[in-house]
Amino acid sequence: MDPMDIVGKSKEDASLPKATMTKIIKEMLPPDVRVARDAQDLLIECCVEFINLVSSESNEVCNREEKRTIAPEHVLKALEVLGFGEYIEEVYAAYEQHKHETMQDSLKGGKWSNGAEMTEEALLAEQQRMFAEARARMNGGAAVPKQTDVDSNVES
Amino acid sequence: MRQPGMYSGMLSGISGKTGPHSLPLARIKKIMKKSGDDVKMISGEAPIVFSKACELFIEELTRQSWAMTMQGRRRTLHKDDVASAVAATDIFDFLVNLVSEPPNADEDAPGGTNNIEH
Numbered sequence: 001m002d003p004m005d006i007v008g009k010s011k012e013d014a015s016l017p018k019a020t021m022t023k024i025i026k027e028m029l030p031p032d033v034r035v036a037r038d039a040q041d042l043l044i045e046c047c048v049e050f051i052n053l054v055s056s057e058s059n060e061v062c063n064r065e066e067k068r069t070i071a072p073e074h075v076l077k078a079l080e081v082l083g084f085g086e087y088i089e090e091v092y093a094a095y096e097q098h099k100h101e102t103m104q105d106s107l108k109g110g111k112w113s114n115g116a117e118m119t120e121e122a123l124l125a126e127q128q129r130m131f132a133e134a135r136a137r138m139n140g141g142a143a144v145p146k147q148t149d150v151d152s153n154v155e156s
Numbered sequence: 157m158r159q160p161g162m163y164s165g166m167l168s169g170i171s172g173k174t175g176p177h178s179l180p181l182a183r184i185k186k187i188m189k190k191s192g193d194d195v196k197m198i199s200g201e202a203p204i205v206f207s208k209a210c211e212l213f214i215e216e217l218t219r220q221s222w223a224m225t226m227q228g229r230r231r232t233l234h235k236d237d238v239a240s241a242v243a244a245t246d247i248f249d250f251l252v253n254l255v256s257e258p259p260n261a262d263e264d265a266p267g268g269t270n271n272i273e274h
Contacts, residue, residue: 014183014186014187014190015183015187016179016180016183016184016187016210017179017180017183020178020179020180021179021214024211024214024215024218025214025218028214028215028218028219028222029218029222029233032231033222033225033231033232033233034231034232034233035232035233036232036233036234036235038234038235039221039233039234039235039237039238042235042238042254042255043214043217043218043221043238045254046213046214046217046238046242046248046251046254046255047210047213047214047217048187049250049251049254050209050210050213050250051184051187051188051191051206051210052187052190052191053191053250054206054209055187055188055191055192055195055206056191056192058202059191059192059194059195059196062196063196067196068196068197069196069197069198069199070188070195070196070197070198070199070202071199071201071202072199072201072202072204072205074202075202075205075206075209076205079209082247083246083247084209084212084213084247087208087209087212087213090208090212091205091208091209091212092205094204094205094207094208095201095204095205095208098204099201
């Protein structure tokens with residue numbers, strides 16, 4: 001084996017991670033079936049070649065549509081042209097699923113986008129409170145006029 | 157005893173769904189960029205589509221290769237099984253050269269001459 005393969009710096013070297021590929025392969029087969037190492041390597045090479053093929057075709061599709069960026073639609077079209085049309089449905093479903101999941105993540109992370117009205121109200125209330133406290137400090141510590149319902153309790 | 161239904165399900169094309177393994181998007185993007193001389197810019201979403209397509213492709217190729225292994229009544233999937241699967245399936249035509257090419261220099265030349273091309 002060429003030492004360059006291990007270093008992975010040579011231009012020829014982008015390949016797919018063996019562990020992930022092996023898992024995918026093994027899950028397709030009954031548990032007692034073994035896969036010869038040269039067969040595993042060959043399957044990985046075939047996959048890389050598949051990417052090359054579909055990429056080239058996607059590039060063509062993109063060119064024909066006079067677009068500057070290869071988009072998912074171009075890839076789907078390429079799959080169809082190359083005879084992998086039956087993948088399209090599942091691929092598209094996975095793509096949609098991924099978009100959906102990504103959206104969920106950004107919603108969870110962003111407190112602002114979810115329930116924006118509440119946030120504004122809370123901010124407003126906070127602002128009022130801060131003004132009231134500032135006023136109280138100016139008035140030398142007199143009773144702080146906050147929300148009226150609280151006041152009514154205190155006064156009576 | 158294993159249920160026969162499980163495996164016949166796999167062979168008939170029902171994706172016995174593989175776990176949540178995705179292929180690394182950066183790696184896919186790298187391969188895409190090297191696939192040609194003037195590859196256009198690649199949208200961030202394109203590798204995601206590829207990731208799934210590759211998974212399906214490998215599953216199908218594995219399935220077909222395994223069918224060859226079973227024909228030979230073996231339990232180990234060999235390189236030749238992959239080659240047979242490629243030869244038997246039209247859409248795998250693009251792989252014909254890849255599977256028939258020996259990875260190491262062949263030694264069938266008598267006299268042990270090196271197959272170094274100048």
